[in-house]
Each structure stands twice: as structure tokens, then as C-alpha cells.
Amino acid sequence: MLLKRIEIEQVEPCFADETKIRVIARIPVDVGELLPYLNAILANATYVGACQMGKGSPGDETTYSADRPALTFTKGQRLVTVYPRRVTIAKADDVEDAEETLAWLVDKLNYAYQHRKEIEPVTEGKVKIRPLDIFGLLPRTNCRQCGEQGCLAFALLLLQEKRRLKDCLPLYREEQWEGKRKRLEEIIHSLGLE
């Protein structure tokens, strides 16, 4: 057995849905090398390998970086992102719901570890979403209603989890952006962002 439990470290309101919570939990062992194996056994997971998406704060593992792989997937309405030593779960109902999801993840990680010799690791299809990809789908009016200098700055901060898509007010208030908003929602949810 690789691990018995993943402990919740932090609980905060969920950006995407104020009726839900977001938790950050600590994985007691480094599972970075196991993520491609977990990717292989989870149908809807996306492996983000050498994808440079912002440096984050020193020691902050819950931000994508060139040298930190991550695996992101949805479980029900929950958005789960697994890093080598951390897990974030957004849109969890409550702490009990998050703990059930973590217990499920422990089982999956143990299974991947025990069967790693039989499992073909999957690192293909890496998502390489860059700030310019996000920028291209924003209104690009630089209206500053998000509080930033412009759309490119907003795109950078969105990928660093320092902004939420909902902070771009025109996307949600103006019908002309509906198609782009839906596409952006798909992208950021697939990355475990909000």
C-alpha cells in the first residue's frame, strides 16, 4: 500500500459556486511519478506535464509549473487536481464530501501503485494552454472591469488561479460573448481552474 489517508489542510469558499467549498489536502508521499499511471486508469483525466503556466508562489504547489506535473479531472460536479504532494478539490458539497472524494483518490492511487507494472503510463495529450490561448477567447476590449490592466494580464492571472473567469464581467453580461465564455469554461474546468 502506498498511502492510507490524505489529510485536508485548508478549507475555503469555492470561487465558482458560493454554496460549495474548495479544499487543499496534503499527500504524505510524492506521487508525481505515479500521475501518468493514474491518468491511464481514470477515464476523464487530463495530464498536465511540462506545461508552463505560471510560477506561483515559492512553495505553492497548487499552481501549474514547468517542473510540476498535475492531473486534473472531474468527479461528479467536483473539480479535482492532483499534484505530487497536494490535492485541490473545488465544488465539494462540504468537508465530509471532500473527505469521501479523498478516500476514493487514496484507493485509486494505491491501485495505480500496486499495478504500475501492468499499467501503460499515459503522458500523451498533454494540455498546453498558454495565456495567449485564453487571451484569444476573451473579449479583448481591455475594458478593465476585471480590475486588471487588460485582457492579457487577466489571462495570465487566470492561469495562476489568482483570478476567476467570472471576474470578467462582460463575458457573463453580454450575449455576444456567450460562445467564447462556454469554450473558456470548458478549458479552465478541464485544467481544474475556476
Ligand code: SF4
Ligand atoms: S473584464 Fe474581461 S474584457 Fe475587460 S479587461 Fe478584463 S478580461 Fe478583458
